[in-house]
Amino acid sequence: MPAPIGFWFDFTSPYGYVASELIDALAARHGRAVRWHPILLGPIFKMVGTGPLTQIPLKGDYSKHDFARTARYHQVAFRLPEKFPVGSQVAARAFYLIDDADPARAADFAKRVFRAYFAEGRDISDPAVVMEAAAASGADVPALTQGLAGDAIKDRLKAEVENAMKAGIFGSPWFVVDGEPFWGVDRLPMLEEWISRGGW
Amino acid sequence: MPAPIGFWFDFTSPYGYVASELIDALAARHGRAVRWHPILLGPIFKMVGTGPLTQIPLKGDYSKHDFARTARYHQVAFRLPEKFPVGSQVAARAFYLIDDADPARAADFAKRVFRAYFAEGRDISDPAVVMEAAAASGADVPALTQGLAGDAIKDRLKAEVENAMKAGIFGSPWFVVDGEPFWGVDRLPMLEEWISRGGW
Secondary structure (H helix, E strand, C coil): CCCCEEEEECCCCHHHHHHHHHHHHHHHHCCCCEEEEECCHHHHHHHHCCCCHHHCCCHHHHHHHHHHHHHHHCCCCCCCCCCCCCCCHHHHHHHHHHHHHCHHHHHHHHHHHHHHHHCCCCCCCCHHHHHHHHHHCCCCHHHHHHHHHCCHHHHHHHHHHHHHHHCCCCCCCEEEECCEEEECHHHHHHHHHHHHHCCC | CCCCEEEEECCCCHHHHHHHHHHHHHHHHCCCCEEEEECCHHHHHHHHCCCCHHHCCCHHHHHHHHHHHHHHHCCCCCCCCCCCCCCCHHHHHHHHHHHHHCHHHHHHHHHHHHHHHHCCCCCCCCHHHHHHHHHHCCCCHHHHHHHHHCCHHHHHHHHHHHHHHHCCCCCCCEEEECCEEEECHHHHHHHHHHHHHCCC
16 A cells, blocks of 8 residues: 555634545545644744744735635535634643544544634634534543543644654645645645656 | 636746646636736735745745646646846836737737746746746847836835735736636646536
């Protein structure tokens, strides 16, 4: 089986959310698995010298318009949450705890977190909302609660973000297929052609 | 005839260059004309709080890789110029002087300037290189030289950049079709579908 597609995202990234609704089907068309990697854009934006799209002059208005347009284009339910962005640490940490036991369950959890935020307008910085998604995906909630209380998972997420930056990742969604990086949900057609043609 | 596609770009924008090689054929497929608008990204980047892509940590390396990959994807000759970016004021001012007399000639001139910089590695901040492109496109070089020496064309370009910013334009290439804005050469497929479907 060919190597999985690496998929990096922040749970508060609208384009990351749209990608989360598309990537599994794309991968399946090419007999690939997907490795999901939630990261935090905060420290990355600091390094790149930028901030949340919606807060940047000019870019903000276009982005808000384009989030909704892109979601409609892909027929994905979307509403920009009132509180945007919010902290996504708890959701990301929970992901890795679930992922260590069962990657498929973690991917299901990730999709639920994204939908809770961007389709249902729920506040995913609230641990109760994260736990609800975890329970719905069949995770062991008591074990998860215990894991989230420790320091190890904080260090783990920090390491995941640092590794992403070391790999040159600076945005969400981000994909790597056979070593080739692609940034942005609008690059999925190019990524798919890259797989089909084996590059160019 | 439906409204023309508006096309904004900086002559030193690699993605703007790739777009300049694609936009006419796209427009022709839909019975549209193209209105070319060179602008200067310098003052826009200042407002948005960013800078040339290649100079941004992490983003720089990805961008250089992606410029070349995108050009190959579209089968457009491309080499990142040694001197990058350079000032594009002279080329942009020359464009508007030519455009006032003959828009089709100005579009041809624009394509020649882009190719001189990104395919041939010539320094388009050098007025001699700009004049060569103007001559090749059949422009009146003595009249152009005279026009470039005056203040009116400087004010004109400044106004074009200010108008672009007022319209919310903050990147290159930028397209507007029937009032709908699209940023980036990678959005051309979406733009084309927007035309075909009349939006969504």
